[in-house]
Every structure is written in C-alpha cells, then in structure tokens.
Amino acid sequence: MKALSRIYTALIFIILYIPIVVLMLFSFNSTANTGDLTGLSLYWYRELFSSPDTFNALKNTLVLAVSASVISTVIGTAAAVGLCKFKKNFFKNSVLSVTNIPMMNPDIVTGISMMLLFVFLGTLLGRDEKLGFTTLLIAHVTFCLPYVILSVRPKILTMPRSLPEAAQDLGCTPLQSFFKVELPQILPGVISGFILAFTLSLDDFVISYFTTGNDFQTLPLLIYSMTKKEVKPDIYALSTLMILTVTVLLILSNVSSKEKSTERRLTL
Amino acid sequence: MKKVLLLWVVSVFLAVSLSGCGGQSEKLTLNVYNWGEYISDGSEDSLDVNEEFENYCRDELGMEVSVNYTTYASNEDMYNKLKSGSATYDVVIPSEYMIEKMIAEDMLSPLDFSNIPNYQYIDDNFKNLFFDPDNTYSVPYTYGMVGIIYNSEMVAEEDLGSWDLLWNETYKGQILQFNNPRDAFGTAIYWAKDSVNSTDPAVWQSAVEKLKAQKPLIQSYVMDEIFNKMKNGSAAIAPYYAGDYLTMYDSNDLLGFYYPEEGTNVFVDAMCVPACAKNQELAELYINFMLEKEIAIANAEYIGYASPHTLVREDEDYIAYMQDWHDDAMEILYAQDSAVKTEYYESLDTDTLSLQNSLWETLKIENAVEPWIYMTAGTIVGALILFFLYSYFVKRYRNHY
Secondary structure, three states: OHHHHHHHHHHHHHHHHHHHHHHHHHHOOOOOOOOOOOOOOOOHHHHHOOOOOHHHOOOOOOOHHHHHHHHHHHHHHHHHHHHHHHOOHHHHHHHHHHHHHHHHHHHHHHHHHHHHHHHHHHHHHHOOOOOOOOHHHHHHHHHHHHHHHHHHHHHHHOOOOHHHHHHHHHHOOHHHHHHHHOOOOOOOOHHHHHHHHHHHHHOOOOHHHHOOOOOOOOOOHHHHHHHHHHOOOHHHHHHHHHHHHHHHHHHHHHHHHHEEEEEEEHOO | HHHHHHHHHHHHHHHHHHHHHHHOOOOEEEEEEOOOOOOEOOHHHHEEEEHHHHHHHHHHOOOOOOEEEEEEEOHHHHHHHHOOOOOOEEOOEEHHHHHHHHHHOEOOOOOOOHOOHHHHHHHHHHHOOOOOOEEEEEEEEEEEEEEEEEOOOOOOOOHHOOHHHHHHHHOOOOOOOOOHHHHHHHHHHOOOOOOOOOOOOOHHHHHHHHHHHHHHEEEEEEEEEHHHHHHOOOOOEEEEHHHHHHHHHHHHOOOOEEEEOOOEEEEEEEEEEEOOOOHHHHHHHHHHHOOOHHHHHHHHHHHHHEEOOOHHHHHHHHHHHHHHHOOOHHHHHHHHOOOOOOOOOOOHHHHHHHHHHHHHHHHOOOOOOOHHHHHHHHHHHHHHHHHHHHHHHHHHHHHOO
C-alpha cells in the first residue's frame, strides 16, 4: 500500500512537471526544431538578450504585475480588516459576495465590460488615448482584489481578538496596534495574497487583451500575436529563466520563514 | 513598517504618473500595429528596422521619434481594436479583404503619395487592385500564395499536383487543415474550381459537405502548430503559405511544395494609415522608409514572404540569400508571374459571412461531442443534486429532534 501511494505521488509529480522539463530542455536546443534535439547550445539565450521586443514586453509585464499586486494587496488587506469589524452579518456577507464577483465572473465578461467603461469614460473626458497603462492597472487590481481578501480574511478570523485589545489597553493608538500587533500576525496571509495577485497579473491574457492600449504590450499578448507565424524558442528560454527565478524566490521565502519560526520558538 | 508601506504607495503612484506623461515631452511617437513576427527586428543578426527608422529621423531630419511597435495575431483582432475606438495607431498592415472592408467603413485615411516617392518601386501588378482601385489608401508590404506542403518520404509522387491530396484516403490521419473558416473553405472551393468570393449559398453548402467528408482524414485543424508538425514529420500534408514553407524547409529538407493546379489563394498585406492617426505625415515617412531598398530587403529576408518591391526581387544578394534557403526559392515565392491560377479573398457581404461562420460551426461541432459525454455529465449532475437533497433532508430530520 505504501509503495502504491509512493508510485501515485511520483506519477502526479511527473505529469505536473514534465512539460516544464521539456520546455527547459528545448530552450537549450541548437535549432528551432521541436521534436528532435539537435545539440545543446545557449543560442536561444543569446537571441533572447538581443531581441528588444521580447525584453520590452517582459519589462512591461513585470512593472504591471508588481504595481497591480502591491496596490491590490494594500486595498485588499484594508478591506479584509474592515470587513471583520462589521457588526451586522447581513452587510458583511453582502459586501463579501460583491467583492467576489470579479473572481466568479468569466474573464471575457470582465474584460469586455471594462473596455466599454474605459472607452465610454475616455470619450466623455475627451481623451485621445482611452486605454493604456492606467486602465490596464485598474483592471488588474480589480481581478486581483478578491484573491487578496480571500487569503487575508482567514488569518484575521483566527487571530485572537484579545491581542489588539490588549495592545490598546496598554496605550497603543488603534493605528499603532494595527501595525505593531495585527499586521505581523496576519503577514503570512498578506504575503500569500501578494504572491497570488502577482502570478495572476503576470499571466493574464483575456482581460489585458481588451483593456490595453497602443503602447503597452505584455508578454502573453506578444506571444499570442506570434501564433500566425512561429513562436520562436527564445520564448522557451525566457520561460525557463522565469521558472528558475520563481523557484529560487520560493525556496528563499520558505527558508526564511522556517528560520523565523525556529527563532520564535526559542524566544518563547 | 508604516513608513515602508507609505513609501511603497508613494513610489507606485509616482511611477504611474511619470509613465503617464513620459511620452508627452517633445519626442514624437509613431504607433505601428503589425502582425507578429512580421518585421526585421534585430534578432538572429538581422537589421532592427524600427531602430534604423529612429536613427534615420534623428540623423537625417533632426527629429526625435520613437517607434511604438505592437503586434496582433489576425486581421480581425486588429479590426476590433481599431473599431472599438479604444486605441489609436498611425500605421497598420492589414490584408486585402480587410482593407476593402475598412475603406468601406471609412476607417482609413487617404495617403499623400508625394510623401512616399518610393512607391514608384512597387510592381505594377500590385497597383490598382480591387480593394483599393484608385490607389489612395494602401502601399503593398508583402504578398504570397497558399500551396500544399508535403513530406516527400511519406507521400507518393503520383499523388501530387492537385487539391485532392487533402482528400486522399491513403494519408488518413496525416493531413492538416487550416483552423480558420476562410482558408479552410478556400481549400474546398478552389478544388471545386468555384469562386471563393461567391455569394451563392450552394457553393458554400457543397464546400462544407467536402470538408465534412474530409474531417475523418484530418489529424487536426491547426495554424502555427503546422510548423512543428511538418518539421518533425508527425504530419505529412498541410496547406500553408509559400514563405512559411521555406522556413520549414530550412529545418527539414524532406519537405516539398507545390501550387495546386485548380488555382489557389493569393494575399497582399499593405501598409495603411487609419483615420484616427494622429501623425499622418510621420506615418507616410515611415511607409516610405519601409520601401527603401535596404530596409525592404532586410524585411523580405526576415519574413521570407514575397516582396512587391521591384528592386528587392532583382537584387543579387537577396536572390543568393533566398537560394541559400532553398534552390528554387525565387521560383516558389514569385510564381505568380508564371502559370499559377490565383484568386484574392474579397470582403464578403454580411449574409455570406454569417452563412460561412454558421457552416463552420456545424463542421467543427459535428461529432465533437459524443453521446457518452452528455450521459456522463448528466449522471454526475443528477448524482450531485440527489446528494444535496439527501444531505438537506438529513439535516432537517436531525434538527427536528
């Protein structure tokens, strides 16, 4: 039985990770062939660093993902904290369901409705460029928000209410007690909300497709536009680099949180 | 902690506002919207055309220009973006039927050809075409024809020559077909020697019957996956563009190519200025720059499609470069001069277009959903409903006591 469960786990991991391994392998291929490896080389990595379009798109994607996830983390955390202070259940639940709508809504509906709104407002304000970085950012914050609230809320609910109360008894202002007592307690939820928002924003295609203007092309949009001709292997190289970065970041964050938890145990 | 948070918020807002007005300072911006992978962009030791244009403006004309270059995957994507009024562009490069449609809807702006002297180099065959009969709106960029690509190891020589190869039972499971209605219907209609611009519903009906008959033989309906499938030999036959055949041949020299004897599709992609453009003169300067011999050659070599530019076609370096790809590259790309019968796609009227789309749906949906899928889905939904009802009643029963 134990062997069987091990085989099962191994199988799941293989199915999950084989596409990524294949992608990494072919990013080192010396020709543009997928199907047979003709030799290992760093050719596509050199290509990647010499193609300005891909790099520009990567830069755009990162700027957008960082700003969208920071803003949505700030707003989302504030919203989650505020929601828990609501006295009336009816209000709390209705506000919660309203914030969840962008999450349940199909992307295409969110995208088209946002585009219509932005174009309508742009015409109303008489702007030449109705869509651009700002509209894209608003759209991304909108769909990231519910995920942040969803990951912060349980942390607040499980935190003992007596902690901030004790802090305020001992002379903290409400703001001080939030930053010194509550925030450190809910920080894991805030961080996971931030990471979730970041990844969602990073690979969103549908909503970006409708809400971007003429001067801001993100990576998913660029890759999609290559599909009439060929998606070139320098994209594989780029994906490999992104996966490696994410893996390193995850390992670092795990190591640091482990150190912290042992530290805390020692001080206690 | 508070200060750090505040710093974050302030820096983000600063970044947003800065990026908002960064483009407004003296520098002129030219917004170009083109197909993906459709310009020489500096990769693989090619010339970076957009950078060259910026340099040209700075060094020769003393203007600071930045080219804002974005890309799309299909004519329809580009059309919708422009039509929604959400973004403005100065140069777009649609295909002929889309140009015809955009002219009819007043979406393009007439060009001032005194700003485009290099237009004289365009081959006369590509002037005064049906989509722009008086040559007021468009300047041809590339053209090409659809042919059939086959793997010479897997396909017998006596089967070649006609569209019927795509319906040949011997190659069941090894044939690829276009995954868009216009091109897929095109293969069937060209085979029947009818007109692809026909408004007669009977033509479209008989075409869809042919495509339905072909469906069991098809490995899959594809667009860009064609490159990999043909290169590594997992499919034997596919209709696609001549220029892309050369790219595939570059990695697999077993691939062969021919134009079907019944006639085939020819397309022209041309540079146009949309009516919403903010900088028409600069756009015309860019179009003229794209027709400079050196630039046009760089683009033709990078894209691999045929160029309507007469100087390119006669250039010896270009010919040598193309023949390095494939011995008959020039004959294949520029076959329109010889005996291949061709027909352009014209903009279809709304009735024909909706007929085509609905027939395409029936083709794609047919047999795709098998009855057992419905049955399984139905059973699962039914079981879920029963389970919820059951747990609901159990709860009520328990609460009762």
